[in-house]
Amino acid sequence: NPIGVDIQPIFVSHDRWWNQIEHSSWERGTFRIFNKYITPGNTTVVDFGTWIGPTLLYHGQFSKRSYGIEADPVAFATVRHNVRLNENATSWGGRTSVDSGCVSRPEDVGILTMRAGKAPGASMSGLGKVAQDRGARSMTWKVRCYTLQDIFENYWRIPKPYEDVFVKIDVESYECKLIPSFYDWLKEERFLPKMFISFHPQIEACIEE
Numbered sequence: 545n546p547i548g549v550d551i552q553p554i555f556v557s558h559d560r561w562w563n564q565i566e567h568s569s570w571e572r573g574t575f576r577i578f579n580k581y582i583t584p585g586n587t588t589v590v591d592f593g594t595w596i597g598p599t600l601l602y603h604g605q606f607s608k609r610s611y612g613i614e615a616d617p618v619a620f621a622t623v624r625h626n627v628r629l630n631e632n633a634t635s636w637g638g639r640t641s642v643d644s645g646c647v648s649r650p651e652d653v654g655i656l657t658m659r660a661g662k663a664p665g666a667s668m669s670g671l672g673k674v675a676q677d678r679g680a681r682s683m684t685w686k687v688r689c690y691t692l693q694d695i696f697e698n699y700w701r702i703p704k705p706y707e708d709v710f711v712k713i714d715v716e717s718y719e720c721k722l723i724p725s726f727y728d729w730l731k732e733e734r735f736l737p738k739m740f741i742s743f744h745p746q747i748e749a750c751i752e753e
Contacts, residue, residue, distance in 0.1 A: 565598050574740075578603050581738050582710050588702055590692075590711045590737075592647050593669075597623035599712060601630065604640030608708075611700050612642035615687045618664040620644045643699070646671070647715070648689035649725035659684045661716075670716035693729040707735035714742040 564570035578599070582589060584606040594600045594612035596619050604610035604627075612627075614620040623642050631637035646656065648671075660683040661668025692711075696702045702709060713719060719741055730736055 562598075570598065574599060575602060577740050578710075581740070582607055583708065586708050588709045590696075590700075590702070590709065592712070593619070593714050593716075594623055594642060595619050595714075597626045597642070600640060600642060601626060603710075604630075605634075605636045607639070607710075610640045611702075612640075613645055613647060613695070614642060615644070615646035615658055615689075616660070616664055616669040617644070617685060619669070644687075646687050646689040647692050647695065647713075647722065648718075649721050650691050652721075653689055653691060653694075655686050656689050657684050658687045668716055671718050691729070692726065704733070705735035706730075706733060706737040709737035711737050711739045713739060719743060 568575075581587075582603055585608055587607050589603045589607045589610045590613075591600045591603070591610065592613040593616070594614045595616070597612070600610055600612040600623060612623060614623055620642070624644075627637070627640055627642050630640070646658070648656065652671075656671055658669050658671055661670070664683055664685075690699070713722070715722060723741065
């Protein structure tokens with residue numbers, strides 16, 4: 545951990561992932577991006593989907609404030625426990641929080657069906673055709689979805705200007721629908737948030753919907 549603060553994980557089912565993170569063998573490029581674009585003590589970070597929390601618990605150590613949102617109920621239970629575990633055990637835990645839900649384009653706001661990848665909590669849960677293609681036998685659940693504008697303005701009340709706001713987006717190919725929907729929200733803003741977007745190979749199926 546290059547920041548020098550220990551992260552305390554929970555749930556042994558994810559031990560393999562935490563071991564990879566501890567030994568810097570999981571998504572090294574992601575953490576380099578955080579180090580480059582998040583200014584310690586100044587940048588507010590919005591992290592979705594935050595999965596079991598490796599990225600949220602990392603930038604939470606040095607950001608001004610870190611918010612996470614996760615739609616997979618198993619992953620959310622894990623990251624919520626991990627955030628709570630660090631609240632009183634660390635100097636930065638009180639600046640980090642996570643909520644359950646998903647971020648969607650305006651026309652998808654409301655209750656949607658999400659489908660697991662290999663299993664709930666396994667990091668590949670998704671919405672739309674990509675998720676449906678996994679077959680009827682994969683597990684599904686209902687999740688409430690909000691626009692990012694609504695989350696910024698009415699739930700987390702992140703103040704403008706967004707010049708020192710960093711948004712990490714990892715939504716398993718739904719990015720093809722989500723990202724264009726930001727235009728109407730941000731087109732009049734003088735200062736835009738920085739966005740780090742994960743693009744997935746399944747995006748072709750998303751575009752075809």
